[in-house]
Amino acid sequence: MIDALTLWGYWRSSTSYRIRIALGLKSLRHDYRPINLKLGEQKSEDYLAVNPHGTVPLFQAGDVQMTQSLAILDWLDATYPDPAFVPTDAPELCRDLYYAVATEIHAPNNLAVLKYLRTEFGADQAAIEAWYATWIAKTFAPVEARLAAHTWASPDLPFGQPTLFEIVLIPQVYNARRWKTDLLAYPLIAKIDAHCATLEAFDRARPENQIDAT
Template sequence: MKLYGYFRSGTSYRTRIAMNLKGLEYDYLAVNLAQDEQLAETFKTLNPQGLVPVLQADDVLLYQSPAILEWLEEVYPVPPLLPSDAAGRMQVRALSAMIGCDIHPINNRRILQYLRHELSVDEAQVITWCNRWISEGFAALEKRLAADHTRGKFCYGDTPTFADCYLIPQVSSARRFEVDLTPYPTIVAIDAHCRTLKAFIDAEPMQQPDAPQAI
């Protein structure tokens, strides 16, 4: 398998975590977003949206990280990253969507580049923008996670799920954008635990081969 991604891309990061948790081997092919390589026609033949990640598995070409994670779960069901019951799967998907639909897209690179270059927003205002939406999303997520008294050290249950694959990259992004994480002790505790596990450590942005060269 070949995974096209960028070291600091949150969607690439969550996909790496999921693949590592599944114990899958893959070739990592860097697409430098800082140099707009995702907009090159050669890459757009893989994904016309010009977005990472893209996963190539034999004759199957996969795009959009939520769909990639679902495909991984169906094709490589062990170890599972979704609970066995319908209610549990709904909970994990809902937690994932809180991050993947309502926090991450507002703060991803192309939005921030539009703010900087098209609307002439300065860097301090960009940080303020990111802080606002990450903090608002984390406040709701913290309440959900803290209210689940059956939860172990992860977002749901006692093993990693999709929700953890989504959460850890978003916490990294929050730290990058100087978000005060003090109000979110449950999120911080889950993040700290996950970062002790090899699958998460190996997926970290600075562990990727393109990290030293890209900005």
């Protein structure tokens, strides 16, 4: 078994947040190396030499090095199968909701895109907030409807256990709140979020609980 796990991340990065939750759920100890996105450390020569994407997370386990959060989640689940990230009940729905949340919201709302909107299109703060809320609603609305149509495996979690879906959902709920998006329209998503907040792996992974939080 691989023993040295290292995560380069940033406290407010939602993709780093995904990996922190996953490592916690698998009870995996790891070194955390902060990369300050605000100071542009992700574009430093030294960092780019290791991660040419110039983004976080960066994950290392022995000889394995990965830069994509979903690939890292796949690797963690394959390498450390217990507890499983995909439920035996309704695995297809779980994966479908996981990909919806993981791929449709973060891509248009990530830091580099928001910066581009500001610098190349002159978007002001109000325009950026409207943009942000648009992409959250576009995915949260159908996810909420599908959660309502599903028979939940437990009162607080649709699949009865934390899965890939919750691992990517909770960081997006955190971001939605931060960007003043009203969550009243998504009571089931809010319920899942409230339950996850009671679980140690999710609590320890919260941005405010990281050593680089300011």
